[in-house]
Amino acid sequence: MEGSWTELLPIAVAMLGTGLIGGIMAGLLGVGGGIVIVPVLFHILTGMGIDEDIRMHIAVGTSLATIILTSASSARSHFKRGSVDTALLKSWGVPIFIGVVIGSTISLFVEGQVLTIVFAVIALIVSANMTFRPDGWTVRDSLPTGFVRHVIGAGIGTFSTMMGIGGGTLTVPILTACNYPIRRAVGTASAIGLIIAIPGTAGFIWNGLDAANLPPFSFGFVSLIGFALIVPVSVLAAPLGARIAHAIPTGLLRKAFALFLFVTAIRMFYEVFS
Known part of the structure; x- marks a missing residue:
């Protein structure tokens, strides 16, 4: 990244702050941090003047890379508390992996604006779900077999990869709608993040190896500088989020997070259509 230290300092601070918030959210809500990391990176890259055709790809690829360690840290904390459903992980492992391959393949052939729209649409849906779904509301008594x-x-793997998220943003609402206990859903989602992030990162690295106009210190569509600044903070913050999740009601935080998603989605739509 070119520029003076005075130009780089705000970017560095923004990425460190992103890691802190993303790590806490990973442990607290099982969202893998990507739902926070992607929009912040997207706007940082926009401010740096990175080509709009690749900026969302870089945001998604870098986010998936950071989620590998964040999810591992969060899943470890939840596993110690017995809130990871290993049977469900075994059942969903292959379908989610197939979804990741599908999502990575689609991302190779679509423009960055398509990924931005996918992120914004799903962020709006998740925001509405968090805001308006009554506590305790379920669609059915158990997850379909x-x-x-x-x-x-497979759907969770596909859309999570295209969005650069760890899967919890989709997994937790789906599981709780099927009468899953919230803390067990969050713990399981944090482990699912690993199944998504590892092959997803590999896919975005591979897809971006020959891309033009990448920012300095990029490995495919992964920004190594972004990775280096975000990961240490997010890994340290994830266990804190997990402890908070087991100590306090999270209803109010969900409403605040829903507002963040709503504002983020609107800003992304504005970037695409303005």
Whole structure:
């Protein structure tokens, strides 16, 4: 990244702050941090003048890379507390992996604006779900089995990869709508983040190896500078989020997070259509 130290300092501070918030959110809500990291990176890259055709790809790829360690830290904390459903992980592992491959492949052929729209649309849906869904509301008494369960897992893997998120943003609402206890849903989602982030990162690195106009210190569509600044803070913050999740009601925080998602989605739509 070119520029003076006075230009780089605000970017560095923004990325460190992103790591802190993303790590806490990863442990608290099982969202992998990507739902925070992607929009912040997107706006940082926009401010740096990075080509609009690749800025969302870099934001997504870098986010997935950071989620590897963040999810590992968060999942470890939840596993110690017995809130990770290992049976569900075994059931969903292959379908989610297939979804990641599909999402990575789609991302190779679509423009950055398409990824931005996908992120904004799903962020709006998740925001509405967090805001308006009554506490305790469920669609059914348990998660579907067989083919339907596999389709759900593949869908989570596909859209999470295209958004650069760890899967919790989609997994937690789906599981709780199927009468899953919230803390068990959050813990399981944090582990699912690993299944998504590892192959997803590899896909975005591979897809971006020959890309033009990448910022300095990029490895494919992964910004190594962004990774180096975000990861240490987010990994340290994730266990704090997990402890908070087991200590306080999270209803008010969900409403605040829903507002953040709503504002983020509107700003992304503005970037695309302005």
